[in-house]
Amino acid sequence: MTSLHYEVHGPSDAAATVLLSSGLGGSAGFWQPQLGALVEAGHRVVVYDQRGTGRSPDVLPGDHAIAHMxxxxxxxxxxxxxxxxxxxxxxxxxxxxxxLALDAPDCVASLVLINAWSKPNPHSARCFDARLALLGALGARAYVEAQPIFLYPAAWCAENARRVADEVDHAFAHFPGEANMRARIAALRAFDIDARLGAITAPTLIAAAKDDVLVPWTCSQRLADGLHDVTLDFMPHGGHAHSVTEAAAFNRSLLDFLARVSTPAVPA
Structure with a gap:
């Protein structure tokens, strides 16, 4: 049993399970653009709300870390x-x-890393400093109002203004509290496994958008350079959440990768 909220979708007899883990917001709902495509392709899918967010309420300790997650x-x-x-x-x-691939490699059949990183970088640090300053000085509403700036391209935000406004309202209504948000941001800012990348052997799809304003695409290139079995999918645009803004293209890449790594090797 677990106190964390999770959902299982798709056929119970699927050969493999895909687990989806969202970013700083922590919500299973982030994966709505992928869920249908994965289930239709025959995958069993697990989504969850991360501890201290959404339907997994908890008070996070100040030393909350990615290892705990x-x-x-x-x-x-x-x-x-x-x-x-x-x-x-x-x-x-x-x-x-x-x-997880370092701590429990037997649990990981493959990895898909979307606009991720292996060590801190000064640009993302500046972005988080600004977001934390907003949170501290003006509160949760100002923090979530700024969130789309870091997630989506400006043109996409303008073309999807109602959707963006609804997302902001939802984020404010379900804000996990300043202490939890600060603990989660501190955890991601402290993360540094750059020197250990070579120990990860799972086949990996690295997906990034080159116009991500929060995490430089070069962080994904750094992952690719340090890992062993890598497939690259760099998009010219789409922003930090390009799995949302360019969902069709991202889903094709994701499903192609999963089909390849799920196919048993043919003996020589």
Whole structure:
């Protein structure tokens, strides 16, 4: 059993399970653009709300770390009756996948890392400093109003103004509290496994958008340079959440990768 909220979608007899881990927002709802495509392709899919967010309420300790989040995934896999998964993570969720691949490699059949990173960088640090300053000085409403600026391209925000406004309202209504948000941001800012990338052997799809204003695409290139079995999918645009803004193209890449790594090798 687990106190964390999780959902299982798709056929119970699927050969493999895909687990989706979202970014800083922590919500299973982030994956709505992928869920239908994965289930239609025959995958069993697990989504969850991360500890201290959404339907997994908790008070996070000040020393909350990505390693704790990786242990939460093991707890969810156990509760879902799954020993091994194809792990798909966006940003912070990608860090969780990297940590899981180091701490419990037998749990990870493959990794999909979307606009993720292996060590801190000064540009993202500046962005988080600004977001934390907004949170401290003006509160949660100002923090969530600024969130789309970091997630989506400006043109997409303008063309989807109603959707963006609804997302902001939803984020404000379900804001996890300043202390939890600060603990989660501190965890991702402290994450650094750059020197250990070579120990990760799971086949990995690295997906990034080159116009991401929060995480430089070069962080994804750094992952590609340090990992062993890598497939690259760099898009020219789409922003930090390009799995949302360019969902059709991203889904094709994701499904192609999963089909390849799920196919048993033919003996020589």
């Amino acid at each position: 990786a242990r939460d995934v093991i707890e969810i896999l156990d509760a879902a009756g799954t020993a091994r998964c194809h792990f798909v993570g966006h940003a912070l969720g990608g860090l969780v996948g990297l940590q």
